[in-house]
Amino acid sequence: MSGLRARLQQGRTLLSDGAMGTMLMATGLEQGECPEQMSLTRPTALTRISEAYSVAGADLIHTNTFGGSPLRLAEYGLEDRTEDINREAVVSARAGARGDTLVSGSVGPSGRILEPYGDLSEDEAYESFFRQATALAQGGVDAITVETMIDLREAVIAVRACRAAGPSVPVLATMTFQPTPRGFHTVMGTGVPQAAEALIAVGADVVGSNCGNGIATMIEVAEAFRAATDHAIMIQPNAGIPEVRAGLVHYPETPADFAAAAPVLVALGVSVIGGCCGTDTAHIRALRQAIDGQTPTP
């Protein structure tokens, strides 16, 4: 089984997984329960989610550790469980990975705002990400995905911490952008070229974007990344921007929409394609077929 770096070098488009939150809710996450604690309380439910995405054709699945940094876990008084929550999340995901599906550790934002705008020091942020990344590396992840970042400084700190925690573990780093009259920016004001340059400089193997936009807009984000860098790019769109139909909220982009857009992303040379909020196994299956139709298997 070849690792992420070898597969990226082969030039094939890798398929990532879809949304985790909705899947967790469907398994009956208790009210007020810390989602990440499920790796201790109900690991088999997590394994089933991983298995579903793996069977749907994902080359890369993610652990249920988006909020698994001690800073986030502290909101539930669980920061002392950082090590076992993250390690066990890797074990649960691995148990569901079929064939040569790779397991990447999800690392989301700290939930705090760095000084001088907020009260989080850079050292505190680094320490928090380092602890989580160390536990993920000890659990045996094939990669770590730093995702949904809006503050470039925080993203850079997270990537540095991941690289230090597992020097041989590849790191994917994606941020959430919104369209503005001056091009795509995160809500903190980071543009795509700036993000690409800084994340690559600290050793991200793959850079890109997740969340915030549907796949049509994400094609434009991918173009912005491609214009900025020759580096490997990852794109994980939402299933569109949620809208209201007949009083119910609903994500408009279907698996067919994803399948139709995928060839454009492949043509742009995007290395990893997956889904974020609103996507499920049907979107991933559709992407699998679209990607396989595009790239001849070597």
Place this chain on the structure above:
Amino acid sequence: MTLIDKIATTLQAGDDAAMPALTRAALDEGLTPQEILDRGLIAGMTVVGRRFRDFEVFLPDVLLAARAMKAAVDVLSPHFIGGEMSAAGTVVLGTVRGDLHDIGKNLVGIMLTGVGFKVVDLGTDVPPQAFVDAAVEHEADVVGMSALLTTTAPVMAEVVGIIREQGLSGKVRTIVGGAPMSADLAEQLGADAYAFDAPGAVDRVQELVASK
């Protein structure tokens, strides 16, 4: 430039160090705390909110402006009758049951705190009754609910229903927001207000409190 305009522009520039002296100078000139709040601080914050909405500035500028506002409010507060700011109030915030997304909700909390509200943040995946219990416990003026997911709109209606059943309508007002929300949906759900984004939420909450 008048002193009150200077306060508004200094707030927009996020210069929190300069705010206490300017605020004291305005009080010394005989401006009332309410005038300073409305025509200086809130006027300045409104400009920042508009510029944020128009993507002329990004969140760091909003956060700095909110901090500058806080610096001025700390000077103003003791000068309000009874030592309490009459314009600020208490807001209970949370992401509704079934939903774990909290970036938007956290922004709203930061900005409301910045403009002098007491914010009780219940976190994510908050059950309907917990919103109302917290509102009663903290004597909140407003309950703010956020959601991103497809399934969570009905939960907001449940909260509105409980507020009505407990006879708190008019006393505890509700505001909703989040990517899938709209003014129409807010009305369908029986909420008192809807905000498109965090600066908008601050405006609407101030209106809700003012109209009580």
